[in-house]
Amino acid sequence: MFKKPKMIVFQAVMISVILGVACGSPLKSPIFRSLARPPTRVGVPQVRSDDVSAVVLSRTDDVRPDGFDTSLETSNSIRGAASGDAYGNIHGSFGWVSPEGVPVSLTYVADENGYQPQGDALPTPPPVPIEIQRALAYIAAHPPAPEGQIVRKTIFG
Template sequence: MKFLIVLAVAVACASADVSHIVKSDEYAAPVVKSSYDITPEGHFQFNYETGNGIYAQAEGAVKNVNSEYPAIEVKGAYKYTSPDGQPIDLAYVADENGYQPQGSHLPTPHPIPEAIARALAYIEAHPPSPSVVERKVVANLLG
């Protein structure tokens, strides 16, 4: 019985009309400009632009090649218009510190409330004495 229910749901999903979701004209964008360059030393650079206004570019290289911890650093940007008409313009850096995007469309953190900012300033101006910290650490260890 469960098999028949699952089969009926699968057939219903497979036969659903999704032609209204994807319009083929929107996705047939010609590539207007394209450039790729890779060097034997590990540097690369690329950019491309499509007929519908999508643009992307990036460049990267291996940092600290002869060290124990080599890292790849990539800097790039891309632009396009979202389906709701908002222009998206994003620049990014990706390196040993992670992916760091920047763009006006990205959410930003809320400002720190004034009371919390004052409390943090007070704690910074009046740090606890080392003996108090030591007692608390020992008390936590002894449990």
């Protein structure tokens, strides 16, 4: 009436093997192949050949107790120069030629006021709207009352 435990274990193992083979076999249906995503192409940045083989044309480094001077120029038109003093103030410039062939140049100062770059390649903020300019002029012309002083204005003056 009841099966032996070894027979039950054998049947369970056989069912597991059959299900494993059935689930693990590749599907030959074209429906599932069409649902697969095509391979994604990853873009590799293009590097100009002169950038790959660029060499240093000149480099100077002069480090002194009262500051430093350094400069660099490469064969692919990258250049930079910087000078610094004993107080940590640095000013310099650097530049390169863009992929479009346009020379890009930046100058900078780094001192107690922070890093201050200047150049045509830097983004600029949009102009301040005229309404905001008027509001700022009004605020400057009508400063607020000092703290603690109550200003009472009535409609009837």
